[in-house]
Amino acid sequence: AKEPVRVLVTGAAGQIGYALVPMIARGVMLGADQPVILHMLDIPPAAEALNGVKMELVDAAFPLLKGVVATTDVVEACTGVNIAVMVGGFPRKEGMERKDVMSKNVSIYKSQATALEQHAAPNCKVLVVANPANTNALILKEFAPSIPAKNITCLTRLDHNRALGQISEKLNVQVSDVKNVIIWGNHSSTQYPDVNHATVKTPSGEKPVRELVKDDAWLNGEFITTVQQRGAAIIKARKLSSALSAASAACDHIRDWVLGTPEGTWVSMGVYSDGSYNAPAGVIYSFPVTCRNGEWTIVQGLAIDEFSRKKLDLTGAELTEEKELAYSCLS
Numbered sequence: 001a002k003e004p005v006r007v008l009v010t011g012a013a014g015q016i017g018y019a020l021v022p023m024i025a026r027g028v029m030l031g032a033d034q035p036v037i038l039h040m041l042d043i044p045p046a047a048e049a050l051n052g053v054k055m056e057l058v059d060a061a062f063p064l065l066k067g068v069v070a071t072t073d074v075v076e077a078c079t080g081v082n083i084a085v086m087v088g089g090f091p092r093k094e095g096m097e098r099k100d101v102m103s104k105n106v107s108i109y110k111s112q113a114t115a116l117e118q119h120a121a122p123n124c125k126v127l128v129v130a131n132p133a134n135t136n137a138l139i140l141k142e143f144a145p146s147i148p149a150k151n152i153t154c155l156t157r158l159d160h161n162r163a164l165g166q167i168s169e170k171l172n173v174q175v176s177d178v179k180n181v182i183i184w185g186n187h188s189s190t191q192y193p194d195v196n197h198a199t200v201k202t203p204s205g206e207k208p209v210r211e212l213v214k215d216d217a218w219l220n221g222e223f224i225t226t227v228q229q230r231g232a233a234i235i236k237a238r239k240l241s242s243a244l245s246a247a248s249a250a251c252d253h254i255r256d257w258v259l260g261t262p263e264g265t266w267v268s269m270g271v272y273s274d275g276s277y278n279a280p281a282g283v284i285y286s287f288p289v290t291c292r293n294g295e296w297t298i299v300q301g302l303a304i305d306e307f308s309r310k311k312l313d314l315t316g317a318e319l320t321e322e323k324e325l326a327y328s329c330l331s
């Protein structure tokens with residue numbers, strides 16, 4: 001039998017946490033043959049609710065779940081973890097300045113970086129979900145210098161999956177037959193969902209999405225804004241932000257990273273930019289990646305047209321600005 005993998009979920013008493021921990025305990029993230037030990041962190045005001053989640057995990061009698069650590073102590077939470085899914089953060093409240101929200105999250109991610117660096121298992125893989133996801137991940141990277149930069153990522157897979165979903169609805173095809181959309185840049189409304197290299201599996205082979213949709217106005221307009229603003233549309237409908245889809249995307253992100261992407265398929269991940277595609281280097285930027293042996297590689301050589309170029313630059317500029325704002329919170 002396999003040794004259990006320790007998976008940390010921060011903000012585990014929140015709504016994404018509530019959807020995510022049962023998925024992990026059922027093997028959705030790491031496979032149906034991989035035992036897990038869940039580490040759940042939240043803050044003291046949520047301690048009782050967190051304990052309630054632990055009680056439900058016990059009650060669910062998950063065969064793969066070999067232990068649960070539920071704590072408000074960041075050191076206890078981080079100790080020995082192989083995977084860390086960072087969902088906890090400070091939400092933007094009405095009337096708050098962007099800088100104030102950034103400042104709260106910078107201090108959270110700075111201290112959690114230190115705890116992970118000192119107490120996580122070697123080669124721990126980190127996924128930041130909490131917003132501003134790219135910049136929280138960057139702060140985590142900066143303050144955990146002994147964790148390799150390649151081990152620190154942020155979630156744009158939800159946006160990627162939303163793009164697949166929109167194409168599948170438009171063409172009335174199975175979502176599993178659509179692949180290779182790309183989310184470029186920031187997990188914010190400046191993200192660029194790009195279908196220029198996306199394909200659909202048809203009885204007569206793989207066909208480009210553009211050829212099948214035959215509606216460039218839709219692809220260059222409504223499709224992009226729908227994906228960019230889907231989070232707000234969910235809030236409007238549910239009066240709560242996306243939770244099950246975010247949890248599912250977090251599982252997809254880690255599963256593909258650890259177990260590999262299928263041959264011929266790429267996915268979107270926010271990763272430490274090396275300046276590929278002339279994106280700004282030194283920020284966490286979402287790229288198309290393939291994964292193998294537990295490591296991601298940016299897909300190279302894709303053609304970027306003028307329309308796309310502007311959108312890659314715009315979202316890159318926003319990330320550079322967020323980075324500056326985050327640094328200004330440190331001093």
Ligand code: NAX
Pocket residue numbers: 010011012013014015016017041042043046087088089090091108128129130131132133155156158159187231241242243246
């Ligand atoms: P909730 O407010 O329901 O849960 C957040 C939890 O984090 C709360 O239980 C809170 O007590 C806890 N928390 C706060 N500070 C903490 C700290 N210092 N250490 C540990 N826990 C802490 O929010 P939820 O809807 O679950 O969303 C969580 C985060 O995901 C938010 O930042 C949200 O903006 C972000 N999202 C990111 C997405 C992505 O695709 N990257 C999509 C979904 C989501 O909007």
